[in-house]
Amino acid sequence: MDRLTSMELFVAVAELGTLNKAAEKLDISNAAATRHITSLENRLNVRLIERTTRRLSLTTIGIEYYKKCKDLLSEIDQAESSISSAAVEPEGTVTITSSISFAIMHITPLIPKFNKLYPKIKINLIGANRYQDIIDSNIDIAIRTREFEPDSNLTIRKLATTHRILAASYDYIKRKGKPKTIEELQDHDILLYSHANNPRILSLSKDNEIKNFALNPIMETNDGQIVRSAALNGAGILIQPLYIIYQDIVEGRLIPILTDWKLPELNVNIAFQSRQFMPIKNRLFIDFLIEDFKNKEYERYWSSIQ
Template identity: 50%
Template sequence: MDRLTELELFVKVAELGSLGGAAEALGLSNPAASRYLASLEARLSARLVERNTRRLYLTSEGQDFYERARALLAELKEAEAAVHSSTLNPSGVLRISASLSFSMQQIAPRLVRYHQLYPQVRIHIETANRYLDMIDNGIDVAIRNREFEPDSSITIRRLGSTRRVLCASASYLAERGQPQTPEALAGHDFLIYVHANNAHELRLSRGEQTQTVPIQGLLESNDGQVLRAAALSGLGILVQPSYIVYDDIVAGRLVPLLNDWDLPRIQINIAYPNRRHLSAKVRSFIDFMVAEFERDEAERKWTSFMGLQRTVGR
């Protein structure tokens, strides 16, 4: 017998004073209702309901059990309502994992707009330049750069792609010269992101041409912001995704190098655990970020060769 149905039936019997009325309210037949009530009393080893020819009433044990059962069912309904509400109305803490650079430049500046839309959601950003286990770390969404997830329990949604750009400050180039060919990169000081694929070589392509250039790091780091700060101070040549250096290049703080050559591009995805029912807070953030990237034409800017033609002296 279904224990929840037993409780619901008993509470209805107590409230309506009628087994037939309770059966009708719950969509049960009278024989089924009788079996549910008998099963409940047998399980509790107590007589809960007395009947005579004129009416039905609760025993003292039945009255005590009714108060407890009614409170239990009310709490269950409240819990169900809360969960249902959370799937419709974004609320609670949203835990996001992303690199420090992406968090600083692409998430944090957008949070004012997100908060205006979803004021009941509180944000926790876990900055990490490695991929955290989403389940073990309680991560709701993560920004990742690989094209697929080896874990089948993780779903990804594409946000866009970006070029990787060679650039340096005008002060560095004035002192060391501006390379015009891939071969001219030899002997330059590089600022290397150690988590990049093949971090100590550049695989450059232009049309049908491809060249692989080994590079040496004057500074190596696991964080793009450390390398960016060093490049702005004139320490060396930076190799970073366009979304990190785009504003610096447009503003003239950094100068793009060999801009007619391309490096392997990076795909930007938003990843989340593959659940049958996504919570409203997770769904709202995913849809928000996709809409933001489309509104800003982020992929067009970050993959375009136009707008990055600034050179020393211009």
């Protein structure tokens, strides 16, 4: 028998004084109510109710058990009420991880507006350029930029498609020249982001032709913002996704190089554990981020840079 239903029925019997009224309150049959009380007494191995032809009354131990059941059911009601309230006015902390560059450029600018809409939802933002295990690290949402997403138990929602390009500052090009062929890259200063997929091999395509070029960088770093800063200061040629350097290109701080050759596309994905029973706070942030990317048409603008 369902233990919680048996406890609820017992409390109703204690307060209403009859089994019939208690059964009616819980919308169960009298026979089912009798079985619940019998099962409860058998499990506890005590008599909880004294039965007479006119009325039921609690035994001494039944009174004690009634008090404990009443307190427990009250706590359950409060817990469910709290969850229902959270659904109406969502609250809690959303733990998000992404690369430091993505966090700076595409998450932190959204926080004030999101906080205004949902003031009881807090953001815990973890900048990490290596992908963390979502389950082991208690992460709600992970932003991942990859050529492909390996099979896993995670749910994936695509945010956008982008691609990497080669670019350098005007000062660097003025000093070292602008390479016109892939082979000319060997005479240039390359700034390497070490967490890229197969970072030391540049795989470029044009029409049906594919060329692989081995990189010999003058600087290597594990953070995209460091690579960007070095390139902006004229240190060399970077290879970075457009979600990081698009604005630098549009505003002329960086100049695209070898644009007739293409690097593999990258998918910007949102990864999370499961759609089933997803906390509303997580779903709200995911929907908010997707809507922002849609409204700002990032994918269309990024594809315009060739």
